[in-house]
Amino acid sequence: MYLNPHFYPCLHCQPHSYIRMVQHLIERCLLLHMSRDQCIKALAEHASIRPLVTLTVWRELQKENKDFFRAYFHVTSSRTLPSRYIQREPKLARRRQWH
Numbered sequence: 001m002y003l004n005p006h007f008y009p010c011l012h013c014q015p016h017s018y019i020r021m022v023q024h025l026i027e028r029c030l031l032l033h034m035s036r037d038q039c040i041k042a043l044a045e046h047a048s049i050r051p052l053v054t055l056t057v058w059r060e061l062q063k064e065n066k067d068f069f070r071a072y073f074h075v076t077s078s079r080t081l082p083s084r085y086i087q088r089e090p091k092l093a094r095r096r097q098w099h
Contacts, residue, residue: 011053022049022057033076 009017025047029039036058043049062069 019053019057022053023061025049026054026058026061030072035076 009021011018022043025043026039029042034042036055039058040051040054043054044051
């Protein structure tokens with residue numbers, strides 16, 4: 001009997017389990033309202049998942065759930081971007097210093 005030396009599923013040893021794990025991690029990124037690129041970067045940095053694997057699974061999920069992703073992109077594109085808030089924040093801090 002072959003034992004998997006990895007704690008997490010391996011793409012080569014257990015491809016089905018590995019893809020399910022990537023799908024689950026993408027779903028967690030969606031719950032955090034992350035964009036596709038943010039999700040790809042986060043999974044690469046924190047879970048050591050190759051960007052091509054994440055992108056492939058993301059595209060399959062998007063193909064199978066067109067209505068969900070259409071609504072998801074509408075909601076995430078209409079919200080205020082954190083970068084705008086970060087750019088404004090220092091201006092507010094400077095005003096407080098002068099009052």
